[in-house]
Amino acid sequence: MTLTLQQLNAASQDEATALLDGTYEHSAWIAHAAMAQRPFTTLAALKYAMAQVVAQASREQQLGLIRAHPELAGKAMVSQSLTAESTHEQSKAGLTNCSAEEFAKLQKLNADYNAKFGWPFILAVRGPRGLGLTRQQIIATFERRLHGHPDFELVECLRNIHRIAEIRLNDKFATQPDLGSELWDWHESLSAHSDPGFKENGQLTVTYMTDAHKACAQEIAARMRECGFDSVEIDVLGNVVGCYESDSASRSIHAVEMPKTLEKSAKKSLLTGSHYDTVRNGGKYDGRLGFFTPMMCVRELHKTGRRLPFGIEVVAFSEEEGQRYKATFLASGALTGHFNPAWLEQADSDGILMKNMLFAGTESAQDAMNKIAFLKRDPTNYLGFVEVHIEQGPVLNAMNLPLGVVTSINGSVRYLGEIIGQASHAGTTPMATRRDAAAALAELSVYMESRAAKDGDSVATIGMLNVPNGSINVVPGKCSFSLDLRAPTDAQRDALVNDVIAQLKSICERRAVSYTLEETMRVAAAPSDAAWQARWTKAVQATGLPIFTMPSGAGHDAMKLHEIMPQAMLFVRGENSGISHNPLESTTQDDMQLGIDAFMQLLNNLAQEKDQ
Secondary structure (H helix, E strand, C coil), X not given: CCCCHHHHHHCCHHHHHHHCCCCCCCCHHHXXXXXXXXXXXXXXXXXXXHHHHHHCCCHHXXXXXXXXXXXXXXXXXXXXXXXXXXXXXXXXXXXXXXXXHHXXXXXXHHHHHHHHHCCCXXXXXXXXXXXXXXXXHHHXXXXXXXXXXXXXXXXXXXXXXXXXXXXXXXXXXXXXCHHHHHHHHHHHHHCCCCCCCCHHHCCCCCCCCCHHHHHHHXXXXXXXXXXCCCEEEECCCCCEEEEXXXXXXXXXXXXXXXXXXXXXXXXXXXXXXXXXXXXXXXXXXXXXXXXXXXXXXXXXXXXXXXXXXXXXXXEEECCCCCCCCCCCCHHHHHHCCCCCHHHHHCECCCCCEHHHHHHCCCCCHHHHHHHHHCCXXXXXXXXXXXXXXXXXXXXXXXXXXXXXEEEEECEEEEEEEXXXXXXXXXXXXCHHHCCCHHHHHHHHHHHHHHHHHHHCCCEEXXXXXXXXXXXXXXXXXXXXXXXXXXXCCHHHHHHHHHHHHHHHHHHHHHHCCEEEEEEEEEECCEECCHHHHHHXXXXXXXXXXXXXXXXXXXXXXXXXXXXXXXXXXXXXXXXXHHCCCXXXXXXXXXXXXXXXXXXXXXXXXXXXXXXX
């Protein structure tokens, strides 16, 4: 029988609990407690309420929930005593058809995991797409998590239990995240393009203007055409631009012939998108979720022949990561008119100049810059810029929240430095007379950790630390290092920077060492526009989820567009504690669906505003 929210809301607490039987393995207390939060307006609201019950439970209750779950390919499966739900899930992942070798491997892993943690290994074996993980994927995850910390593993087990419950609720309510599933497939398809040396090892690396990068651009452009965009182009920098016109058929005619994607309808457009290049051995969703989500919304509008009182321009930015050239935000910078001509003279690791890579040496510097300058957008033609992005962090994951509204993109400052002390014999130099460069930096690192924590949302990192020509029996005489300091506002960032540099000076003076420090990057914070943040808030509310606001510690293309027009972002939760810039970066079909729903709601709400 297909369950409905209307039935669930109308039932008594005991009846409602019975209707949700099997959602959480042998743990009806979760559904019973969650029913106090009725009425539920959406399935997402029900899922969140049940997850919150678990989050607020005692550790013993949480452990009891974990232990209520059977081992993967364990005794219960062999004896056929699994619940119907668990039987379906384990068979979906092919665990009922293990080879003798695979079965023995899983039995050993189960025993080792239980011995280390005291509870069974929990994995949502139907996976982020819901179709079932392969046995190889299950074993690889098992082996990786066996080395985890008990506190992390407890949380990870609970997260997987929530995912299991989510899929079971989808089945009970006969509701599937069809658009989210298709969006997940789009990411899988695009990830097939990867640079040589990485592709062969099953790794994803897409560097600016490589063959893999160009193949991505072609696939994105083809999919835009399939979605029903009125015009699609790949510009001179590799940006893939799709325009879906407003309900006004008229277009302004420019005196100079312009690409169709730059022709504007009489009404303004909403600009949106993100990047498709990746870091080395990165994830499939960083950036790409930001153009695929609005593309899916345009497709749904096109299916019904619907136009809005504004155009939609989606840009898949060709470069954001700065992997090939020292020109981060190269692509979005061109749209804001901030492309630096000096970038064209940069050479990559193979000695290829950017201007030759882009123009094959056929363009003069002035002609090249004229073509790039042509890409600059006039902000008066746009309502603003919005971006959907995977969170790239653990916050939403820890809160069991699929979506978060971004308040600001952190401003950052980076430095490269050296501390210069005196190299000396590790055995004969007394502790009181040492001029240890590494010890000075270690002291600074500890200070940075406590100083950033005082702000709550500032972060400070020493990402590179090197003792040149170091030796096990030599007191370090030199230490090179990097500093990365970030905060949601420039004032907060600058206060952090001033304190860290003052502390560095104090430490070096006290330890009789010297230092050098070179600022290599300074990026202003990009606070979300209040009106656009409010629009994202209203859109998320329509999904039935509570509103959670947060700053973004990572940089985004929205930071560049912020320089010429209002911007605001929406975060989508990542799996695996939100890890990013890593092959483990992931999100689920359900969370993608909620991102699509929120974006479509944003469009609908904006259309109503414009019609009033």
